[in-house]
Each structure stands twice: as C-alpha cells, then as structure tokens.
Amino acid sequence: MNEILLHIDHREVKARQGMTVLEAAISADIVIPTLCHHEKLEPYGGCRLCTVEVASNGRSKLVAACVYPVEENLVVRTRTDKVDRIRKMILELLLAHAPDAFDLQQLAKEYGADKNRFEKETSFCIHCGLCVRYCAEVKQKHAVGFVDRGTHKEISFVPSIAAEECWQCRECFPLCPTEALQAAYVLSTALFAGNIKKEE
Numbered sequence: 001m002n003e004i005l006l007h008i009d010h011r012e013v014k015a016r017q018g019m020t021v022l023e024a025a026i027s028a029d030i031v032i033p034t035l036c037h038h039e040k041l042e043p044y045g046g047c048r049l050c051t052v053e054v055a056s057n058g059r060s061k062l063v064a065a066c067v068y069p070v071e072e073n074l075v076v077r078t079r080t081d082k083v084d085r086i087r088k089m090i091l092e093l094l095l096a097h098a099p100d101a102f103d104l105q106q107l108a109k110e111y112g113a114d115k116n117r118f119e120k121e122t123s124f125c126i127h128c129g130l131c132v133r134y135c136a137e138v139k140q141k142h143a144v145g146f147v148d149r150g151t152h153k154e155i156s157f158v159p160s161i162a163a164e165e166c167w168q169c170r171e172c173f174p175l176c177p178t179e180a181l182q183a184a185y186v187l188s189t190a191l192f193a194g195n196i197k198k199e200e
C-alpha cells in the first residue's frame with residue numbers, strides 16, 4: 001500500500017493512501033476534537049468540530065479532518081486562530097441545544113465557548129448520529145433512527161426492535177455525548193410497556 005508523507009502541526013507524519021487526516025493524526029498521537037467520529041463507523045462529517053486548516057499547492061482551506069483524505073506533502077494545522085474560532089462557534093451552537101452535556105462543557109472550557117451566547121433551544125440531542133449509525137452499521141439492527149427534519153429532527157427507537165434487541169445490548173449508550181439517548185430509550189420502553197398493557 002502506498003505510503004504518504006504529510007505534515008501535521010510541524011511534524012512529519014506517515015500515512016497510508018486512503019486514510020483520512022484524522023486517522024493520520026490519531027496514528028501520530030495528535031489530538032483533534034471530534035463529536036461524530038467513531039473508528040468502527042463510516043466517516044460522517046456531521047459535527048465539523050474536527051475542522052482543521054490544510055494547505056497544498058500554495059492554497060489553504062478549512063476541511064473536516066474526519067472525511068478529508070491524506071495527500072502527499074499536505075500541510076495540516078490543527079490549532080490556528082481560524083480553526084479555534086470555528087470550533088468555539090460550533091460548541092456555542094451545540095451548547096444551546098445541550099447546555100448540560102459533560103463532553104460539550106469540557107470542550108467549551110478548552111475553546112472558551114460561552115454556553116449562553118445563543119438562545120437556548122434545548123433538545124439535548126446534537127444529531128451526531130453515533131447511536132443511529134452504530135446500531136445500523138455495527139449491530140445491523142436499526143433499532144434507533146432519526147425522525148423529522150431540520151430543527152424538529154430527533155432520535156426515536158423502534159419499539160418492537162428495541163424490545164427484542166436493546167435490553168441485552170445498549171452499546172450505543174456510552175457513545176452519546178449528551179443524555180438524549182438514554183432519555184429516548186427510557187421513554188420508548190415506557191411507551192412500549194404501556195402499549196403491551198393496553199393490548200392485554
């Protein structure tokens with residue numbers, strides 16, 4: 001397999017063709033923050049928190065490291081002023097949805113994000129898709145999915161599948177950067193239990 005040499009934060013990093021910038025950084029112990037990435041899942045590029053600045057052929061641009069492929073001689077900067085400003089803004093927007101999420105609060109401290117900058121629209125789920133994709137791609141059960149679109153988008157368990165599969169599994173729970181997943185699960189199992197009682 002072709003070996004590629006790139007530069008991340010002034011370090012030479014060796015990568016394989018087909019790797020993403022995030023994978024190359026991880027292999028060199030360089031930390032890039034992520035919210036929707038999981039090593040077992042297909043690249044998604046949803047949260048944009050992994051934004052980095054890349055330069056090649058004299059041109060620089062901002063890209064999502066988790067979906068951007070490595071290139072020979074690519075120069076990557078993971079903490080420029082521009083990058084930090086974007087991450088701060090993303091965190092402030094997400095905190096308007098999930099102000100109490102521990103992971104977001106930790107990142108907010110690092111990037112100086114103000115959780116009160118935007119009007120609160122608490123929905124708890126930040127639409128990272130980790131639960132939905134993990135259940136579909138790794139477990140191949142499709143017990144949880146998104147319903148609705150735009151600002152009304154939320155996750156929902158399919159009660160009949162969840163009743164069969166989730167009780168034993170729950171592998172998606174620790175993936176959620178907020179409390180939304182557990183809350184939705186508890187709600188859906190309660191509703192499902194209620195339906196069973198009604199049918200009896």
Ligand code: SF4
Pocket residue numbers: 124125126127128129130131132155175176177178180181
């Ligand atoms: S419930 Fe949690 S893991 Fe699932 S999409 Fe929302 S934030 Fe992500």
Ligand code: FES
Pocket residue numbers: 033034035036037044045046047048049050051064065066067
């Ligand atoms: S981790 Fe790259 S877009 Fe979410």
